[in-house]
Ligand code: DX5
């Protein structure tokens with residue numbers, strides 16, 4: 001299981017310290033939540049802060065867009081060369097075109113599904129994707145409780161991707177901890193995002209290791 005700590009739960013007064021800490025403590029990706037105050041009722045960080053994160057991160061960035069105008073934000077963040085950019089299917093009329101655009105920058109495209117969105121709706125996009133991110137909370141805030149129905153959804157998506165594109169990873173975001181990591185693994189999940197669990201733990205290293213099962 002790959003682990004992507006969410007910087008949203010970091011201490012923003014000590015952002016460099018916290019980003020360096022998770023990288024030194026062995027995380028696999030650095031998850032960056034970009035919220036625009038429209039698609040979700042919260043506002044986070046833009047390219048100035050994300051480029052500061054990119055400078056001190058020694059692990060690849062996983063940028064999760066929670067925004068209304070996906071194309072605008074993809075163009076804004078592409079120069080930072082993240083490993084992944086993920087966008088919400090609920091907010092995109094032309095997902096196939098946007099996948100091609102992300103790939104044209106040499107970045108791996110990923111699609112995010114909100115808790116209510118069925119995995120079948122991306123069946124015909126799976127062959128073009130590097131990752132699908134399943135939200136296990138309603139997007140917008142860290143520290144919320146895990147929604148258990150995502151396990152059933154992950155199992156369904158696992159079957160679909162094994163048939164269509166076994167290279168496409170399954171990521172889960174929201175309320176992840178040592179309490180649900182084994183169930184996530186059993187459901188076929190490859191990558192977990194963890195914000196409050198990692199940053200509130202007495203040892204970030206131990207928290208990360210406890211999820212790398
Ligand atoms: C929620 C974000 C998550 C969040 C996860 O909209 O996408 O990445 O930071 O935080 P925890 O792990 O605390 O639920």
Ligand code: ZN
Nearest residue numbers: 033064173193
């Ligand atoms: Zn996220």
